[in-house]
Amino acid sequence: SNNKILVELDESSGVAMMKFKSPPVNSLSLDFLTEFCISLEKLENDRACRGVIFASAVPRIFSSGLDITEMSGKSMEHYAEFWRAVQEMWLRLYGSNMVTIAAVNGSSPAGGCLVALSCDYRIMVENPKFSIGLNEAQLGIVAPFWFKDTFVNVVGHRIAERSLQLGSLYPAPEALKFGLVDELVPEEKLQEKAMAVMAQWLALPDHARQLTKSMMRKAVLDRLVAHREEDVQNFVSFISKESIQKSLRMYMEMLKKKKS
Ligand code: CO8
Incomplete structure (x- = not known):
């Protein structure tokens, strides 16, 4: 199914829109991640494209994060395949x-939140009902x-440490205070604001900006590349523990209960 992500490239500006459309919550399933990587690679290789704006086509949810059903009750082979896709998504985006x-x-x-953190700039709708964070x-x-590295690079060590230990989710206005997002706008201004920020970033020569970006991010990217298989094995052995499987099942139950 090749339809979870809508891509629209405006050749005159060199800006593409990538919209997540995988209802109900844009969870990052194996299919979603695969399509994401293919779409991003196509744009990366398209000389007409210099910038991408990511947004959701699902109301009220940017993305609910990794698809929990891909991480529970599946085979070790499946967990490994899924995790490689998560790594691939981040390596390409970051x-x-x-x-x-x-x-x-x-x-x-x-x-x-990882998807947002991996971008160069984050603009969030000012609605305090929308929250963001690494709540693992x-x-x-x-x-x-x-x-963690990606998070530290955005908000600094102290805030990352506290937020990760507590699994904090921050309402948009809180997230703005410490730079987890760069600015807030009313929902109806989001598209226009994103385009304006994009124009500002695209006003610089690509080569200078790209080399600078790479200089800032290379150490963190290289660390995963150097330990990629080890990271897959860590994930598989962690996620297939019965105690972890039980936590995930309880969490999914909690999500269902909160509904009724
Ligand atoms: N994966 C799979 N299904 C999900 C997910 C998800 N991440 N999130 C929600 N769903 C499902 C719900 O279970 C529900 O299913 P059903 O209709 O069958 O009951 C459906 O989507 C709709 O969800 P809600 O009713 O909860 O919708 P709301 O609009 O009320 O809320 C939220 C939307 C805020 C997104 C809410 O669903 C939520 O908080 N979801 C959980 C988000 C979350 O905690 N994600 C973390 C995933 S883990 C991760 O991304 C990183 C893992 C790092 C690896 C760790 C190494 C071991």
Whole structure:
């Protein structure tokens, strides 16, 4: 199914829109991640494209993060395949040569937050009902070192440490205070603002911006590349523990209960 992500490239400006459309919550399933990587690679290789804006086509939710059903009750082979896809998504996005802007038009926990953190700039809708953060600890799981590194690079060590230990999700106005997002706008201004910021970033020569970006991010990217298989094995052995499986099941139950 090749339809979870809508891509629209405006050749005259060199800016593409990538919109997540995988209802109900844009969870990052194996299919979603695969399509994401293919779409991003196409844009990366398209000389007409210099920048990408990411947003959601699902109301109120940017992305609910990694698809929990991909991490529970499946085989070790499946967990390994899924984790490689998560790594691939991050390596491509964090390492992208294009200008990447997250237009966060809804809640964005865990893996959703990682997508936003991996961009060059984050604009969030000012609605305090929308929250963002790396809440892994609340699920009884641990964000891997490269989620942590990406987070530290945005908000600094102290805030990252406290937020990761507590699994904090921050309402948009709180997230702005310490720079987890760069600015807030009313929902109806989001698209326009993202385009304006993009124009500002694209006003610089690509080569200077790209080399600078690479200089800032290379150490963190290289760390995963050097330990990629080890990271897959860590994930598989962690996630297939019965105690962890039980935590995930309880969390999914809690999500269902909160509904009724
Ligand atoms: N994966 C799979 N299904 C999900 C997910 C998810 N991440 N999030 C929600 N769903 C499902 C719900 O279970 C529900 O299913 P159903 O309709 O069958 O009951 C459906 O989507 C709709 O969800 P809600 O009713 O909760 O919708 P709301 O609009 O009320 O809320 C939220 C939307 C805010 C997104 C809410 O669903 C939520 O908080 N979801 C959980 C988000 C979350 O905690 N994600 C963390 C995933 S873990 C991760 O991304 C990083 C893992 C790092 C690896 C760790 C190494 C071991």
